[in-house]
Amino acid sequence: MAKSRDEQRLELLQGTLDMLILRTLQWGPQHGHGIGQAIRARSDELLKVETGSLYPALHRLVKQGWLKAEWGVSEANQRARYYRLTAAGKAQLSREQDRWSQLVDAIGRIMNPAPESKE
Amino acid sequence: MRPDEDDLDEEIRGHLAISIKERIERGEDPAAARLAALKEFGNVTLTRDSIRRVWRHRWYDDMEALARDIRFALRALLRAKGLAVTVVITLALGIGANAAIFSVVRGVLLRPLVNRDEDRLIYIRQGAPGIGAENMTFSVPEINDLKSRASTINAFGDFSTVDFALNGLGGEPRMIKAGVVSGSFFDVMGLRPVLGRLLNAQDDGPEAAGVAVLTHRFWTTSLHADPAVIGRTIRLGARSATVVGVLEPSVPYPADTEIIANVVTSPHHMGALMVTNRSHRMTELFGRLAPGVSLEQARAELTSVHASIIRDHPESYASKDVHLTVAKLRDQIASPARTVLLILLAAAAVVFVIACSNVANLILARSVRREGELAVRAALGAGTGALRRTLLAESLVLCAAGAVLGIALARPFVNIVARYAARFSVRALEVTVDPSVLWIGTGLAIAAAVLLAYVPRLPSSHAAAGLGLANGSFRITSSTKRRLRVFATTQIACSFVLIAGAAMLVATLMAIQRANTGYNMHQVLAVDIPTQATGVGGANDINFYEEVTRRIGQLPGVEGVAVGNFVPWRDAGSFGPEIPFAVEGYTPAPDEENPRARFRIVAPRFFAVLGVPMLAGRDFTSDDRGTGEPVVIVSQSLAQRLFPDSEAVGRHLWWTDPYFGDQKVLRRIVGVVADVDDESVEPRPAMTVYHPVRQIGAAGRLFVHTATDPYALVPPITHVIRELAADQPVARPATLEDVRAEVLSPDRLNAFVVSGFAGIALLIAVVGVAGVLAFSVSARTAEFGVRLAVGANRANLLAGVLAEGVWIASMGIAAGAAGGYALASLTARFFSNVEVPGVLPLMGAAAVLIGAAVVASLMPAARASRVDVLQALRSE
Numbered sequence: 001m002a003k004s005r006d007e008q009r010l011e012l013l014q015g016t017l018d019m020l021i022l023r024t025l026q027w028g029p030q031h032g033h034g035i036g037q038a039i040r041a042r043s044d045e046l047l048k049v050e051t052g053s054l055y056p057a058l059h060r061l062v063k064q065g066w067l068k069a070e071w072g073v074s075e076a077n078q079r080a081r082y083y084r085l086t087a088a089g090k091a092q093l094s095r096e097q098d099r100w101s102q103l104v105d106a107i108g109r110i111m112n113p114a115p116e117s118k119e
Numbered sequence: 120m121r122p123d124e125d126d127l128d129e130e131i132r133g134h135l136a137i138s139i140k141e142r143i144e145r146g147e148d149p150a151a152a153r154l155a156a157l158k159e160f161g162n163v164t165l166t167r168d169s170i171r172r173v174w175r176h177r178w179y180d181d182m183e184a185l186a187r188d189i190r191f192a193l194r195a196l197l198r199a200k201g202l203a204v205t206v207v208i209t210l211a212l213g214i215g216a217n218a219a220i221f222s223v224v225r226g227v228l229l230r231p232l233v234n235r236d237e238d239r240l241i242y243i244r245q246g247a248p249g250i251g252a253e254n255m256t257f258s259v260p261e262i263n264d265l266k267s268r269a270s271t272i273n274a275f276g277d278f279s280t281v282d283f284a285l286n287g288l289g290g291e292p293r294m295i296k297a298g299v300v301s302g303s304f305f306d307v308m309g310l311r312p313v314l315g316r317l318l319n320a321q322d323d324g325p326e327a328a329g330v331a332v333l334t335h336r337f338w339t340t341s342l343h344a345d346p347a348v349i350g351r352t353i354r355l356g357a358r359s360a361t362v363v364g365v366l367e368p369s370v371p372y373p374a375d376t377e378i379i380a381n382v383v384t385s386p387h388h389m390g391a392l393m394v395t396n397r398s399h400r401m402t403e404l405f406g407r408l409a410p411g412v413s414l415e416q417a418r419a420e421l422t423s424v425h426a427s428i429i430r431d432h433p434e435s436y437a438s439k440d441v442h443l444t445v446a447k448l449r450d451q452i453a454s455p456a457r458t459v460l461l462i463l464l465a466a467a468a469v470v471f472v473i474a475c476s477n478v479a480n481l482i483l484a485r486s487v488r489r490e491g492e493l494a495v496r497a498a499l500g501a502g503t504g505a506l507r508r509t510l511l512a513e514s515l516v517l518c519a520a521g522a523v524l525g526i527a528l529a530r531p532f533v534n535i536v537a538r539y540a541a542r543f544s545v546r547a548l549e550v551t552v553d554p555s556v557l558w559i560g561t562g563l564a565i566a567a568a569v570l571l572a573y574v575p576r577l578p579s580s581h582a583a584a585g586l587g588l589a590n591g592s593f594r595i596t597s598s599t600k601r602r603l604r605v606f607a608t609t610q611i612a613c614s615f616v617l618i619a620g621a622a623m624l625v626a627t628l629m630a631i632q633r634a635n636t637g638y639n640m641h642q643v644l645a646v647d648i649p650t651q652a653t654g655v656g657g658a659n660d661i662n663f664y665e666e667v668t669r670r671i672g673q674l675p676g677v678e679g680v681a682v683g684n685f686v687p688w689r690d691a692g693s694f695g696p697e698i699p700f701a702v703e704g705y706t707p708a709p710d711e712e713n714p715r716a717r718f719r720i721v722a723p724r725f726f727a728v729l730g731v732p733m734l735a736g737r738d739f740t741s742d743d744r745g746t747g748e749p750v751v752i753v754s755q756s757l758a759q760r761l762f763p764d765s766e767a768v769g770r771h772l773w774w775t776d777p778y779f780g781d782q783k784v785l786r787r788i789v790g791v792v793a794d795v796d797d798e799s800v801e802p803r804p805a806m807t808v809y810h811p812v813r814q815i816g817a818a819g820r821l822f823v824h825t826a827t828d829p830y831a832l833v834p835p836i837t838h839v840i841r842e843l844a845a846d847q848p849v850a851r852p853a854t855l856e857d858v859r860a861e862v863l864s865p866d867r868l869n870a871f872v873v874s875g876f877a878g879i880a881l882l883i884a885v886v887g888v889a890g891v892l893a894f895s896v897s898a899r900t901a902e903f904g905v906r907l908a909v910g911a912n913r914a915n916l917l918a919g920v921l922a923e924g925v926w927i928a929s930m931g932i933a934a935g936a937a938g939g940y941a942l943a944s945l946t947a948r949f950f951s952n953v954e955v956p957g958v959l960p961l962m963g964a965a966a967v968l969i970g971a972a973v974v975a976s977l978m979p980a981a982r983a984s985r986v987d988v989l990q991a992l993r994s995e
Contacts, residue, residue, distance in 0.1 A: 032130065033137045051134065051160045056169040059122070063173060069122070076140045080133040081126070 012047060017057050019100060020049075022066065022085065022093040029072070031080035032058060058083055066092050121174050127167055135160060184505075188512035196516060202485060203517065205886060206478045210521025210567060212879050213474030215528030218559045220467040222529065223536045224460050226550035228453045233369050235309030236407075241272075241414065242372075242451040243404040243421060247440040255441065257404050260397040261428060265404070268424045271417040272406040276300065276307030279402040280374040281385050282649050284848050287353040288342065294649055294848040297331075297355065298379040299388055305332075307407050308369075314338075315349045315364030322381040329360030329384040335368040337377040354846075360384045370546050372452050373403040397435040398776065405448065418445040438699075438712065456540050456547065459869075463536065466617060466876045473613045473880050475567055476606040477887040482514065482571050483606070484894040487599055507572060514571035522564035526557060539868050603891045604927060610887040611931020614880040615968055616939040621877035622960035624870040631863065634802050637795040638687065639730030640856040642678075644829040645686040646821040647850040648840060663843060664818055665741075668722065670839045676827045681725040682818035687797035687855060688862040690820070694718060700808065702761050702772040703785075713775050716757055716806040717798070720815045726752075726792050728824045729855075734758075736768040736790030743789075743811035750811060752790040757806040767791055772808070786810075800862050829854050881971055884931075889975035892924055896979040903986040917984040924976030925969060932965050 012020075024030065024038045035058070036049050061067040066089030072082040085093070122130070135156050142152035160166070172180070196203040231237050243265075245255045256279075257265075266275050278298050285295045305317040313335065322330050331353065333342070342348055351362050360380055382388045392399050408417055425443040429436050446454075486493070493506055533550060540547035648667070664682045672680045685694065697715035723739040726732070734755055743750050751772065758767035771785040792809070796802040812818050825832055830852070837849045853861070896903075903916055 031133065031137070033134045037141075052162065052166045052169065055130075055166055056173050059170050059173040063121075074133075074137055076137055078133055078136045078140065079129065080137060081130045 019096040025085045029082040029084040192513040192516045206517045207520045209474045211524035213471040214525030216467045218529040219532030227546045239408040240448045242448045244444045247438045256400045258400045271412045271420045273409045276304035276405040283355040292846045294850045295377040298376045299385045312364040330363045331360040331378045331380040332364045338365045469613045476609045480606040511572035514568040518564040518568035522560045526560040607891045608931045610884040612935035614884040615935030617877040617880045618964040621874040622964045626960045644823045646852045649819045679728040679824040681728040682722045684720040691798045698776045716808045722812045734791045739811040744813040749786040750789045751786045752809040754807040756804040758791045885971045885975045892979040896983045913984040917980045920980035921976045924972045928972030
């Protein structure tokens with residue numbers, strides 16, 4: 001069927017979903033479906049979040065106090081649960097972003113070593 | 120914060136609705152859009168579950184898993200009902216016995232008394248164990264000396280026991296036991312009244328009015344807790360007293376009495392003998408430690424004061440052995456029961472070990488059968504933890520059921536054990552099942568469950584190898600077989616210890632029961648007809664007894680009547696220690712103490728009535744009276760020991776105890792009778808001196824030799840006595856046979872309780888051996904099939920299995936004998952009266968166990984010999 005497109009898709013790295021959700025919500029409150037669509041769209045369809053992972057992750061973040069959930073009405077006039085970043089969530093996001101940059105940097109050095117460091 | 124179920128549903132519904140709307144807006148067909156949205160979402164239920172799990176506690180999952188395992192275990196056990204029932208009953212017996220015994224131990228040995236500040240309450244005893252006087256009690260002059268010289272004791276309380284004929288509370292005249300106390304007694308004991316008042320210093324002295332306090336037991340059982348009894352006047356023998364109060368429920372010590380009265384109610388207590396004679400001892404002594412004084416300090420001071428009293432009055436202490444013991448009252452009350460209870464506790468622990476090893480065996484065998492199943496689960500990814508949890512769940516279910524049943528069993532067990540222990544400590548009577556039983560039961564069950572879960576071997580390491588077993592057949596590895604045998608051997612060993620102990624007790628009891636007492640046991644009725652004025656004999660009493668004897672002698676069916684002062688065994692100890700005496704022609708060496716003998720008072724024909732043969736000389740006659748020559752009759756032992764070469768009859772003896780005053784009264788021996796031991800139910804040679812009732816005084820015990828049923832004569836005898844004296848109590852009629860049986864009942868109960876434990880142990884052990892063999896036989900079905908196929912004899916197979924059973928039993932007996940011997944020598948270090956059982960009980964116990972093992976092996980052996988060759992070979 002749509003095998004070629006599926007094969008193109010990337011697996012999410014373990015532990016990065018929370019960060020992506022927090023980052024997505026930086027642009028404003030959003031409901032679950034919207035968050036999933038946003039991640040997909042911004043990754044040029046390369047990342048697709050399964051609802052089976054997305055919703056437990058959202059609830060986990062609410063439980064930890066990084067998100068706040070409230071009922072609202074979507075642009076399509078549908079009642080939906082909107083998630084909003086809390087102050088603690090913002091702090092957590094910047095922590096995770098830092099760690100992510102360090103990780104990318106470190107992995108990058110190993111995978112693409114600069115000529116002088118090899119010497 | 121936490122979303123409810125509706126929120127979850129609505130959130131998911133909203134997600135789908137938005138998704139569908141977007142697809143329709145993009146131009147998809149509504150039906151196709153709906154399907155695509157659902158497909159994209161995936162499993163709704165699973166998602167909802169994982170959201171829910173986010174909000175749960177971490178241990179919720181573990182509990183859920185355990186709950187699932189327990190449900191699984193329940194279903195699995197329902198398929199193995201026989202095993203489950205056996206395990207539960209075995210554990211229940213083990214847990215119930217332990218919980219019950221522990222309740223009693225706690226109640227008797229550990230719980231504090233109700234007495235105020237019972238930690239400061241001490242009991243002081245004067246004794247000379249060397250001459251058979253564990254408790255000599257005190258005389259009034261001795262108590263006065265202790266009071267004036269001791270500073271470590273705040274206050275002393277004294278208590279002496281007397282029998283009163285009680286009239287005035289309705290019903291027939293009856294004999295009651297009464298405590299006679301001074302006013303300080305209740306304050307020292309720290310007891311309170313539940314009604315009215317107790318006694319105080321105003322009730323002391325000869326001028327006070329007679330007052331009495333009822334004990335709680337007497338008030339509730341005999342008087343139906345009637346509050347109107349306060350203020351009633353009762354007659355106690357010759358005196359009267361007013362009931363002033365009811366004592367709170369408390370441990371009756373030193374004697375279980377009906378009432379406690381002040382000194383003036385007892386003429387004897389007011390007499391010169393009681394007040395001034397240093398050797399007239401009948402009073403128990405209690406004390407309260409002065410503030411800041413330890414028990415050891417008080418003991419040291421009292422001991423030195425006592426030594427100085429003995430130095431001041433050497434003539435009042437016939438033995439050098441007399442010494443003082445000082446103990447906390449609580450310990451004093453508990454001490455006789457301590458050994459017995461600790462032995463019972465040990466027996467219960469042994470039963471628990473047996474029960475656990477039996478259950479371990481059954482579980483082990485079961486887990487071997489399940490090896491295939493466990494292997495499959497391991498291969499499918501179940502971790503070691505999960506497999507252990509499965510096993511733990513099963514043993515938890517079994518042990519919980521065992522504990523519940525065990526706690527239910529604990530109640531009747533406690534009743535039996537408490538009634539038994541009451542023979543040794545009055546405190547046992549108050550023991551009930553308390554909440555501690557629950558904790559003990561739970562604790563034991565958890566211990567057993569964890570133990571059992573770790574007994575079986577897990578197949579996880581060789582999961583692949585185990586898969587071959589999944590089809591239902593199984594093999595026993597040598598390590599499993601060794602474990603099974605170790606458990607079975609443990610059971611036999613523990614059972615052997617218990618059975619040998621029980622056999623020893625039963626053998627001792629039977630030896631005592633078979634022993635010839637020297638009395639006519641079946642046709643002699645003994646009746647208490649105590650003198651009216653307690654302890655004071657007189658001519659009137661003697662005339663009364665003679666008239667009673669004459670009139671009862673005329674009743675049909677009566678062959679002989681005589682009075683005496685001592686019912687064999689029942690009155691044991693009531694006359695204190697044996698009394699020193701001297702005989703003419705026998706001079707003790709300077710360091711040798713005078714010989715001692717029992718002092719008894721009997722009427723003419725006493726020996727004929729009780730069936731004791733006269734060996735020489737003559738019986739007393741009615742001419743042996745106060746004015747005539749003092750005469751005595753002695754026992755054979757005394758005659759042989761003191762007159763080994765000559766005739767005892769015609770010689771003289773005299774009492775040297777200070778109690779008999781300074782005058783040396785020579786008494787001529789007129790007869791010798793066969794030995795009888797009226798103190799101990801285990802007959803031993805006894806030196807006894809009998810006095811004629813008309814020369815010494817009161818008797819108080821009536822013996823009637825009957826031709827027919829002795830008990831049929833009780834009403835006419837009572838009638839005759841009441842005709843002569845309407846207020847005369849007639850109490851406790853019993854044949855000598857029954858008196859002895861009653862005295863023996865603690866021994867019988869001892870043997871019964873320990874035999875009960877041994878029986879339980881034997882039962883469990885038989886189940887254990889049978890289980891092990893049955894299992895081993897079913898595991899070897901194929902082997903037997905092959906052996907039969909190549910021509911083995913069926914009888915040989917049967918013999919082989921039987922031999923295996925006997926082998927296990929023999930190993931167990933050997934281990935038990937070794938362990939038991941070690942245990943006996945260990946306990947001998949702590950308890951003085953441990954006896955190593957004779958050979959016969961040991962052989963008997965071994966025979967019983969071997970027999971049981973053979974019986975237990977029979978069924979599996981029969982099954983082995985009936986193996987169907989074709990079936991067995993096909994199953995491999």
